[in-house]
Structures are given as structure tokens and as C-alpha cells.
Amino acid sequence: MEAFLDFFFGEFLVTGQPLIYGAMVSIALGSITVIAVLTYFKAWGWLWREYITSVDHKKIGIMYIIAAIVMFVRGGIDAMMMRIQTSLPGMTFLDSQHYNEIFTTHGTIMIIFMAMPFLIGLMNFAVPLQIGARDVAFPFFNNLSFWSFAFGLALFNISFIIGGSPDAGWTNYAPMAGAELNPGPAINYYLLGLQLSGIGTLGTGINFIVTILKMRAPGITMMRLPIFTWSTLITALIIVFAFPILTVALALMTLDRIFGAKLFTLAGEGMPMMWANLFWLWGHPEVYIVILPAFGIFSEVISTFARKQLFGYKAMVYAMVIIALLSFLVWVHHFFTMGAGGGVNSFFSITTMLIAVPTGVKIFNWLGTMYRGRITFETPMLWALAFIPNFVIGGVTGVMLAMAAADYQYHNTYFLVAHFHYVLIAGTVFGCFSGLIFWYPKMFGHKLNEKLGKIFFWLFMIGFNVCFLPMYFLGFAGMPRRTYTIEPEWMPLSLTATAGAFMMAAGFAVFVYSIYYSFRYAERETQGDSWGVGRTLDWATATPIPFYNFATLPEFDSKDAYVGMKDKGETTYDKSKVEEIHMPSNSGLPFFMMLALFIASFGLVWEWFWMAIPGLIMFFIVMGIRSFDYNEGFHVSTKEIHEIEQAARGEDSK
Amino acid sequence: MSAHTEATTGPMEYRTQEGRMNILGFWIFLGAEIALFATIFATYAVMIGRTADAPPPQELFSLPITLLMTFLLLTSSFTCGIAINEMRRGSKNGLLLWMGMTLVLGLGFLGLEIYEFEHLVHEGASISSAAYWSAFFTLTGTHGLHVTVGLGWGILLLIQLYQRGITPRTASKFFIFGLYWHFLDVVWIFVYTVVYLLGMVG
Numbered sequence: 001m002e003a004f005l006d007f008f009f010g011e012f013l014v015t016g017q018p019l020i021y022g023a024m025v026s027i028a029l030g031s032i033t034v035i036a037v038l039t040y041f042k043a044w045g046w047l048w049r050e051y052i053t054s055v056d057h058k059k060i061g062i063m064y065i066i067a068a069i070v071m072f073v074r075g076g077i078d079a080m081m082m083r084i085q086t087s088l089p090g091m092t093f094l095d096s097q098h099y100n101e102i103f104t105t106h107g108t109i110m111i112i113f114m115a116m117p118f119l120i121g122l123m124n125f126a127v128p129l130q131i132g133a134r135d136v137a138f139p140f141f142n143n144l145s146f147w148s149f150a151f152g153l154a155l156f157n158i159s160f161i162i163g164g165s166p167d168a169g170w171t172n173y174a175p176m177a178g179a180e181l182n183p184g185p186a187i188n189y190y191l192l193g194l195q196l197s198g199i200g201t202l203g204t205g206i207n208f209i210v211t212i213l214k215m216r217a218p219g220i221t222m223m224r225l226p227i228f229t230w231s232t233l234i235t236a237l238i239i240v241f242a243f244p245i246l247t248v249a250l251a252l253m254t255l256d257r258i259f260g261a262k263l264f265t266l267a268g269e270g271m272p273m274m275w276a277n278l279f280w281l282w283g284h285p286e287v288y289i290v291i292l293p294a295f296g297i298f299s300e301v302i303s304t305f306a307r308k309q310l311f312g313y314k315a316m317v318y319a320m321v322i323i324a325l326l327s328f329l330v331w332v333h334h335f336f337t338m339g340a341g342g343g344v345n346s347f348f349s350i351t352t353m354l355i356a357v358p359t360g361v362k363i364f365n366w367l368g369t370m371y372r373g374r375i376t377f378e379t380p381m382l383w384a385l386a387f388i389p390n391f392v393i394g395g396v397t398g399v400m401l402a403m404a405a406a407d408y409q410y411h412n413t414y415f416l417v418a419h420f421h422y423v424l425i426a427g428t429v430f431g432c433f434s435g436l437i438f439w440y441p442k443m444f445g446h447k448l449n450e451k452l453g454k455i456f457f458w459l460f461m462i463g464f465n466v467c468f469l470p471m472y473f474l475g476f477a478g479m480p481r482r483t484y485t486i487e488p489e490w491m492p493l494s495l496t497a498t499a500g501a502f503m504m505a506a507g508f509a510v511f512v513y514s515i516y517y518s519f520r521y522a523e524r525e526t527q528g529d530s531w532g533v534g535r536t537l538d539w540a541t542a543t544p545i546p547f548y549n550f551a552t553l554p555e556f557d558s559k560d561a562y563v564g565m566k567d568k569g570e571t572t573y574d575k576s577k578v579e580e581i582h583m584p585s586n587s588g589l590p591f592f593m594m595l596a597l598f599i600a601s602f603g604l605v606w607e608w609f610w611m612a613i614p615g616l617i618m619f620f621i622v623m624g625i626r627s628f629d630y631n632e633g634f635h636v637s638t639k640e641i642h643e644i645e646q647a648a649r650g651e652d653s654k
Numbered sequence: 655m656s657a658h659t660e661a662t663t664g665p666m667e668y669r670t671q672e673g674r675m676n677i678l679g680f681w682i683f684l685g686a687e688i689a690l691f692a693t694i695f696a697t698y699a700v701m702i703g704r705t706a707d708a709p710p711p712q713e714l715f716s717l718p719i720t721l722l723m724t725f726l727l728l729t730s731s732f733t734c735g736i737a738i739n740e741m742r743r744g745s746k747n748g749l750l751l752w753m754g755m756t757l758v759l760g761l762g763f764l765g766l767e768i769y770e771f772e773h774l775v776h777e778g779a780s781i782s783s784a785a786y787w788s789a790f791f792t793l794t795g796t797h798g799l800h801v802t803v804g805l806g807w808g809i810l811l812l813i814q815l816y817q818r819g820i821t822p823r824t825a826s827k828f829f830i831f832g833l834y835w836h837f838l839d840v841v842w843i844f845v846y847t848v849v850y851l852l853g854m855v856g
């Protein structure tokens with residue numbers, strides 16, 4: 001018993017940190033509140049039926065987005081703590097170990113559990129609508145993907161109260177992350193959390209490729225696809241070829257740490273550099289996975305609010321294809337200084353700079369789309385407009401980093417930190433905000449308040465520049481990244497950066513408030529084309545969107561399908577053409593399948609095989625049950641369709 | 655998805671939209687599997703020669719066993735092809751028989767692989783003895799794990815076939831299983847050449 005208590009309070013729970021006690025208390029209070037509210041409103045059954053087991057791409061998309069926003073808050077709190085610690089010399093807010101853990105969880109969470117799921121959520125919501133489909137190709141697997149992501153997220157996030165957070169950076173380099181230098185469960189959380197959520201990402205990739213290739217409405221040819229859908233297709237292709245590399249890399253390090261393999265170790269002639277290579281072979285394509293969909297969103301938003309067809313559609317598509325191919329050929333630029341020869345560095349230097357070319361093409365296409373457009377400045381458009389100059393700063397400094405010889409000067413400094421935040425925030429995060437505000441009325445039946453949205457935009461956008469622009473200069477001044485304490489000469493700029501971070505946090509708080517405010521007071525949408533200028537099929541549906549999306553669809557003969565429909569006076573409800581609709585049934589199996597893998601992974605994290613093996617067996621049992629599940633879905637009768645459509649369109653049902 | 659996309663001619667597994675999508679989805683999954691194995695092969699290639707204090711592969715690999723393994727797996731791929739052919743002919747018993755044979759051959763392969771692993775470990779080459787051997791066991795083990803999953807999957811399918819006969823749903827499942835099985839065969843040919851044949855000449 002005593003041994004157990006020793007283990008429980010000595011190793012299992014993270015103790016001795018006031019910040020973590022605070023976190024534990026707030027997590028406990030938060031969970032109790034959620035459970036109490038759900039119980040009070042008798043909402044458990046509703047939650048289970050309508051969301052947890054849902055195969056509806058719209059609901060799955062919304063669940064992804066909610067999880068991503070929660071993770072943005074978690075990652076954001078990490079960021080604020082780092083900025084506080086590095087605002088003044090001699091700060092003792094965080095010690096060095098705690099700082100290491102926090103930049104690791106911040107980076108990992110922001111990329112894997114915030115940026116990617118946010119975009120996947122928007123894809124889930126919008127892509128089937130844009131191509132005129134009733135759901136994705138594999139709705140069951142879509143739910144499975146979500147739960148794989150959600151349980152991966154849970155596994156990664158519990159580390160900081162149970163067992164301790166990973167602390168080897170989001171890049172998790174060997175040998176520092178190996179078992180000799182880093183014993184204990186922390187790094188295992190990283191490995192298994194990412195492994196678990198990676199299954200879902202791969203599933204999403206496959207799902208969207210098949211959906212886009214096979215489920216387009218008649219007349220929506222490949223070269224008439226909305227550009228966000230194109231960007232999703234290309235992203236999905238990158239996922240399918242890049243994620244297996246991560247799967248392998250994580251598995252190999254798991255073998256090293258838990259089963260004594262010698263792949264990335266110093267002993268037994270292992271090769272730590274192999275980890276760096278594998279990680280970035282996945283890692284660079286990964287950054288395109290989180291930027292291409294954002295490009296797609298900006299393209300939609302810009303052409304919508306400029307009221308013009310996208311300029312250079314074909315060039316946009318080819319540019320994305322080229323970016324996708326090149327993204328697999330640049331990985332060494334992440335470690336120019338780690339021992340590759342001059343020839344190798346030159347090669348990767350050039351391929352990296354080449355990527356700037358298609359990216360530049362896209363920038364000119366956006367400018368060309370706006371040229372002579374009748375632009376209005378709704379909040380989604382503001383984010384898209386802010387994206388262009390800010391992203392260009394990030395892109396140009398990226399080309400600076402691509403010059404291998406010069407990189408020796410500023411690699412591993414705040415110059416790099418500034419660069420990747422300029423592309424990740426001005427690109428991905430602005431894109432997520434833009435897309436969320438853009439599609440919000442279709443998701444929830446009301447817009448977000450525009451005035452609060454503008455306050456949010458200006459605070460966040462200016463704060464972002466105040467925070468990250470000084471970091472370029474801090475980098476030139478020699479401030480290394482991942483340093484927990486600063487020299488006095490860096491203080492003015494570093495303090496400025498912290499002030500900027502607080503501005504961003506304030507902006508985000510306004511956003512959160514605007515969700516509540518708009519829920520209470522915003523006007524309810526009565527028609528489908530929320531902004532009045534929609535161009536693609538997502539705006540052709542009624543609001544709220546019927547669960548089967550489209551009752552009927554006309555035959556299309558041009559791009560920007562909904563523009564054509566509006567010209568011809570067509571809708572997605574042609575009374576004479578309504579037929580029975582076949583829809584897939586919900587299923588609780590994915591939840592249990594992934595719960596089983598969660599248990600197995602948690603067991604592996606602690607090297608408890610008595611827990612890991614039953615978890616795995618449970619997983620295979622649920623898989624077997626699924627194999628025998630011949631559920632054929634259900635049919636929606638024409639009568640029901642007429643009722644739903646007429647109610648949504650405010651017509652009397654006769 | 656809806657009724658009017660169903661065909662009444664052509665191979666059963668392609669008749670419904672769902673069947674066609676499942677097959678395309680599985681092809682893409684195999685694309686991901688290729689990326690997965692390619693990464694492991696690359697790791698293996700990098701680790702060649704890094705045996706530290708453990709014995710090198712030339713001293714341990716045995717030609718007869720691995721040749722027999724190759725023979726069993728290649729034959730099982732052949733019988734699997736015949737099984738799909740029987741399915742197309744609409745012969746439930748033919749499908750049962752040939753698919754059963756495929757699984758038995760697969761089981762034989764797996765048995766030999768386990769025997770081979772034991773032999774290696776006995777000779778002092780285990781996953782933890784050196785970088786090379788870690789990569790070796792990862793590569794062959796991943797392939798073996800795929801075969802094991804395939805065996806379990808095949809058994810489940812045979813039960814379903816017994817219960818339901820050949821329908822568009824079961825046909826689609828068997829066809830996809832066939833793709834998977836042939837894929838494992840192709841991977842094995844690479845494993846055999848790159849790991850065993852090259853490993854034996856040292």
C-alpha cells in the first residue's frame with residue numbers, strides 16, 4: 001500500500017508545482033460543471049445520439065472545431081506563460097524544466113491538436129456541401145477519425161497532471177528524447193498521443209480523396225470544383241503520403257524506448273540523425289497540410305467579397321499541385337547546420353526557394369481577383385486581406401532562412417520563431433478565423449456579431465505584429481529559441497513582444513465573448529445565402545441545413561455553381577424531382593474502438609502491459625463486431641423531405 | 655449512395671456505388687501502406703552494417719527456411735487469385751475452399767517466420783542487440799503483423815460468407831481482402847530480395 005501511495009503521489013500525479021495544482025483544480029471544477037450541466041438538462045442521451053455517434057459530416061466538423069478552439073486556449077495559455085517568463089531578465093515564474101515542457105506542449109498542441117483539426121473541421125463542414133454531396137464517402141470512418149483525434153488529444157493533454165509533460169520540443173529529437181536521457185512516461189505521451197491521433201488524420205485523408213473524386217454532383221467536373229475543395233483534395237493527398245512516415249518514426253522511437261530497440265540511440269550503433277530526417281520528411285509536408293486549406297479558404301472568401309470569379313483558377317490548382325510535390329523535397333532545410341555537406345545543403349536550399357514561386361503565383365492571383373472587384377469589408381474578408389501582407393513577411397523571411405550559408409547565423413534563434421509564427425498565425429490561424437466566421441451562419445443559424453468581430457480582428461492582428469515583429473530583431477541580436485531566461489539587452493524588445501501577446505489574448509477574449517453575445521442577440525438567418533454574395537453550393541442549401549444537405553440538385557454547366565443557379569432561379573428543392581434519400585446510420589462503435597486504443601496507449605505510456613494488451617484485444621473485438629455489422633442505413637421519405645424543405649424555406653406545407 | 659447508381663451487370667463487387675468507393679478507398683490506403691513500408695525500408699537500408707557487437711546477418715540467415723517462406727506466401731497469393739475468380743463465377747464453395755487454402759498457406763508462412771525469429775534470437779540477434787537488428791525485426795515484423803491481421807480478417811470474412819453467401823457486400827469485402835493479400839506478397843518480394851538475398855551475400 002505504501003509503495004502504491006509513493007508511486008501515486010511521487011510519479012503518477014505531477015506534484016510540487018503550484019501552477020499545476022491550479023490547473024488540476026480548474027480541470028476538476030470544469031469537468032464537474034460540464035457533467036452537472038449535462039445532467040441537469042438531461043442532455044446525455046442527446047449528446048450521445050446527436051453528436052458522439054453522429055456520422056453527419058457537418059456535426060463532425062463542428063466537433064473538430066470546438067476541440068480545436070479549446071486547444072487554442074490551452075496552447076495560448078502555454079504561450080502566455082512563456083512570454084511572461086521571457087519578458088524580463090531573471091524572471092522565476094517558470095523554471096527551466098517547466099519552460100521546456102511548456103514550449104513542447106505549446107508547439108505540439110498548436111500544430112497537431114489546433115491547426116490541423118480546425119482545418120479538418122472546416123473541410124468536413126464545407127467540402128461535401130461545396131460538391132453537392134449528402135455526406136462524405138465513408139461516414140462511419142469519419143466518425144472514427146474524429147474519435148481517434150479526440151482520444152489522441154486526451155492522451156497528450158493528461159500528461160501534465162499524470163506523469164509529466166514531454167519536454168524535448170515538438171520536434172522530439174533523439175537522443176534527447178531517448179530512454180537513457182529522458183526516462184519515464186513523458187515522451188511516451190508524445191509518441192502515443194500523436195500516433196493515436198495520426199490514425200484519424202490518415203482516415204480523413206483517404207475519406208476526402210474518395211469523396212471529392214467520387215461524390216461530386218452531376219456537372220461539377222474537376223476543373224469546376226470550388227478552390228477550397230481543390231485545396232482539400234491536395235491536402236488529403238499530402239496526408240496520405242506524409243502521415244505514414246510519422247507513423248513509422250513514432251513507432252520506431254516507441255520501440256526504442258519501450259522495447260529496447262537501438263534505432264535512434266547512441267548505443268548499439270543507432271543513428272539519432274535518422275529521427276531528424278524522418279521527422280522532417282513528415283514535418284515539412286505537415287506545414288503544407290496546415291497552410292493549403294487556409295489558402296483555399298482565403299480564395300473563397302476573397303472571390304466572394306470581391307464579387308468576382310477567382311482570377312487564375314487553373315494557375316491556383318497547378319500551384320498547389322507543385323507545392324505539394326516540392327513539399328516532400330525540402331526537409332533538410334530544418335537542419336542545415338547538423339552536418340550535411342555543402343552539396344546536399346545547396347540542393348535543399350534551391351528546392352526550398354523554388355516553393356516561393358508557386359506561392360508567389362497564388363499571391364498575385366488573390367490580388368488579381370480583387371482588382372476591379374466590388375470589395376466589401378465583412379470580417380472574413382478582413383482576415384483574408386490581413387493575411388496577404390503578413391504572410392508575405394513570413395514568406396520572405398522563409399526564403400532568407402532557406403539560404404543555407406546564411407542560416408548558420410540565425411538558425412535556432414528567435415528569427416526562426418518569428419518566421420514560423422508569421423506563416424502559421426497569419427496563414428493558418430487567420431485562415432481558420434476567416435473560415436469559421438464565414439461559415440458560422442451556416443453552422444449555427446446566426447452570424448457572429450460584426451462589430452465585436454472587428455474589435456477582435458484589430459486587437460489580434462495588431463497584437464500579432466507587436467508580438468512577433470520584434471522577434472526577428474531579437475533573433476539578429478542572438479536570442480536563442482527555447483531559452484527560459486533572457487539577457488538584459490533583449491529586454492526592451494522581449495517586453496514589447498509580451499505586450500503584443502497580451503493584446504492577442506485580449507482580442508481572443510472578445511471573440512469568445514462574441515460567440516456568447518451573438519448566440520443571445522444575433523438575428524436568426526432566414527435564408528441560405530447568408531452573406532448575400534455566395535458563389536458555391538454551400539450557400540445554396542437552406543439554413544439550418546437539412547441533415548441530407550440537398551433535396552435535389554440541377555445539372556451544372558459552369559464554375560461557381562450557385563451563381564449559375566441564382567441566375568436561372570434554381571434552388572436545391574425542386575418539388576417535381578424529390579426522391580427518397582438514402583442516409584447512413586449513426587454508430588457508437590468508433591467511440592468504443594478508439595476508447596480501447598486509448599486504454600491500450602495509456603498502458604503503453606506507463607509500460608503496463610497488463611493494461612495495454614487487454615486494450616488492444618478490446619480494440620480487435622470491436623473491429624470484429626464492426627465487420628459483422630451489415631447496417632444498410634435508412635431512407636428518408638419524400639413526405640419528410642417536403643416537410644423539412646418547406647419549413648426551412650418558410651413556406652407553408654400543404 | 656442512392657438506388658439508381660446500382661448496376662446489374664459486371665463484377666459483383668463493383669455494382670454498387672458503395673462497393674466502388676470502398677475499392678477506391680482501399681487502393682488509396684494501399685498507397686499509404688507503400689509510403690509506410692518505403693519508410694521502413696529506407697530505415698533498414700540506413701542501418702545495414704550497424705550490427706555493433708551482435709553477429710552480422712551473413713552468419714545467421716538461412717536460405718532454405720526463407721525460400722520456403724517465400725514459396726508459401728507466393729502460392730497463397732496464387733490461391734487467393736483463384737478464390738476471387740471462383741467468386742466471380744459465383745461459386746460459394748470454390749471461394750470457401752481456395753480462400754481457406756490461402757489462409758492455411760499464410761499460417762504456414764507465419765509459423766516459419768516465428769521459427770526463424772526464434773532461431774535468430776537464440777543466436778544472439780534480437781531487436782535490442784544493435785541498430786541493424788532493430789531495423790531488421792521492425793521491417794520483417796511489420797510485414798508479419800500485416801499477415802497476422804490478414805489471417806484474422808480472412809477468418810471473419812469466411813464466417814460471413816458462410817452466413818450470407820456471395821452478395822455485393824461480401825464480394826466487395828473479399829475483393830478488398832484480395833488486394834491486401836497480393837500487396838503483402840509484393841512487399842515480401844522486396845523483403846526477401848533486399849533483406850535476405852542481399853543480406854546473405856553480405
Ligand code: HEM
Nearest residue numbers: 079082103104107110111115169170171424481482483501
Ligand atoms: C497565440 C499566440 C502565440 C504566441 C504568443 C506564441 C508564442 C510562442 C513562443 C514564445 C514560443 C517559444 C519560443 C522558444 O522559447 O523557443 C513558441 C514556440 C512555438 N510555437 Fe507559438 N505562439 C503562438 C501561437 C502559435 C500557433 C498558432 C502555432 C501553430 C499553429 C504555434 C506554433 C509554435 C511552435 C511549433 C513552436 C516551437 C515549439 C518548440 O520549440 O518545440 N504558436 N510560440
Ligand SMILES: [Cu+2]
Nearest residue numbers: 284331333334
Ligand atoms: Cu520545412
